[in-house]
Amino acid sequence: MLKDWFKKTAQTIVYLPHFVSSVIIAGIVITAFSPSAGIVNTILGWFGIDAIYFLTKPEWFRPIFVGTGIWQEAGFxxxxxxxxxxxxxxxxxxxxxxxxxxxxxxxxxxxxxxxxPTIIIMLIIRIGNMLEVSFEMIILLYQPATFETADVVNTFIYRQGIQGGQYDLAAAAGLFNAVVAFVLVMTANTISKRYSRTSLW
Known part of the structure; x- marks a missing residue:
């Protein structure tokens, strides 16, 4: 009975985030790392460690972002x-x-x-999405204090092009992003077809 309960709970924790909006996931992360009521700082407080506002620390942004991405996509x-x-x-x-x-x-x-073959196809697809880097999640989590480590091509386009009104820069950066993604997918697909006879086309 306990084994079945643990199995179902673990499956829910791992699978559910993929089917939940990124806004909700970001809200959970922000709440968990909150310096006042977050569970992470609460646990640190038990050991006498002062509260840390993790999401304003550039050195903490990458571990939090990568960990969130793994949690959100590992189930699917x-x-x-x-x-x-x-x-x-x-x-x-x-x-x-x-x-x-x-x-x-x-x-x-x-x-x-x-x-x-499944591993290779999934790898090629992930390579094509590599430059996207969960744009929505970064926008929801980052702040001016973490721009130096949080900025990616798409967030740069958003800040400089859309918010800053530099539409020519946004168009050029977007085109660059698309061309690089296309080249990466074509290269990965060609290498895969040559050495494993498995490819998207």
Missing amino acids: QSIVYLAAIAGVSPTLYESAVVDGASRWQMMWKITIPSIM
């Missing part, structure tokens, strides 16, 4: 890979067990090679 990514693993023929594992293979050997010799 795991669903994709679990579906790919479910498609692997059970007879391969049965044969490996008969031959005396360990779980570690089965993972490296059967599971990973079998889901490699």
